[in-house]
Amino acid sequence: QSALTQPRSVSGSPGQSVTIPCTGTSSDVGGYNYVSWYQQYPGKAPKLMIYDVSERPSGVPDRFSGFKSANTASLTISGLQAEDEADYYCCSYVGGYTWVFGGGTKLTVL
Amino acid sequence: EVQLVESGGGLVQPGGSLRLSCAASGFTFSSRWMHWVRQAPGKGLVWVSHLNSDGSRTTYADSVKGRFTISRDNAKNTLYLQMNSLRVEDTAVYYCATDRSYSEDNWGQGTLVTVSS
Numbered sequence: 001q002s003a004l005t006q007p008r009s010v011s012g013s014p015g016q017s018v019t020i021p022c023t024g025t026s027s028d029v030g031g032y033n034y035v036s037w038y039q040q041y042p043g044k045a046p047k048l049m050i051y052d053v054s055e056r057p058s059g060v061p062d063r064f065s066g067f068k069s070a071n072t073a074s075l076t077i078s079g080l081q082a083e084d085e086a087d088y089y090c091c092s093y094v095g096g097y098t099w100v101f102g103g104g105t106k107l108t109v110l
Numbered sequence: 111e112v113q114l115v116e117s118g119g120g121l122v123q124p125g126g127s128l129r130l131s132c133a134a135s136g137f138t139f140s141s142r143w144m145h146w147v148r149q150a151p152g153k154g155l156v157w158v159s160h161l162n163s164d165g166s167r168t169t170y171a172d173s174v175k176g177r178f179t180i181s182r183d184n185a186k187n188t189l190y191l192q193m194n195s196l197r198v199e200d201t202a203v204y205y206c207a208t209d210r211s212y213s214e215d216n217w218g219q220g221t222l223v224t225v226s227s
Contacts (some may be wrong), residue, residue: 040155045217045218051212091157096170
């Protein structure tokens with residue numbers, strides 16, 4: 001159950017788009033369409049932003065989108081806003097009713 | 111409104127035990143799979159355990175297998191995590207979460223477990 005690979009940090013200016021990659025293997029990200037993304041502010045609980053690779057729960061702005069190609073999933077945030085500055089985590093189903101998270105990416109809005 | 115409230119965290123010595131609870135309200139608890147996820151101070155999220163709706167199927171991360179036990183009482187709308195043989199590296203905020211299509215969609219506020227002598 002090795003953690004999925006995410007960059008430690010990304011940054012972008014307001015209005016720009018940023019993409020956060022999440023790399024796994026054919027046993028996790030590449031093997032299932034069950035990749036999810038979470039936003040977490042310091043000291044707060046995580047919030048689900050994307051599930052099933054590209055589905056948005058109600059209330060999540062359509063500026064947030066998810067995609068997957070082979071063993072890499074990605075979260076794209078378009079029209080970056082100051083409030084988007086947070087930590088983002090990917091998570092993948094690994095089979096056998098087990099899951100694995102990525103190491104997390106700190107998004108800085110410049 | 112979905113609400114999950116964790117409790118039971120605290121300071122425990124290495125080798126000790128602790129039982130966490132997660133009180134659920136605002137949804138049909140008995141029909142939802144549940145998860146425990148933890149986060150060590152300053153570190154990332156780590157999936158810990160999963161339990162299906164009737165409690166008949168449990169799974170664990172390798173790091174806690176054989177030491178932690180997940181369970182639920184659907185009559186009390188409560189999820190539990192019994193933690194035995196605790197180690198310093200188990201120190202973390204523990205979150206309970208509901209499952210939605212193999213993701214964790216509603217989260218509690220977390221409860222801090224500190225393992226230290």
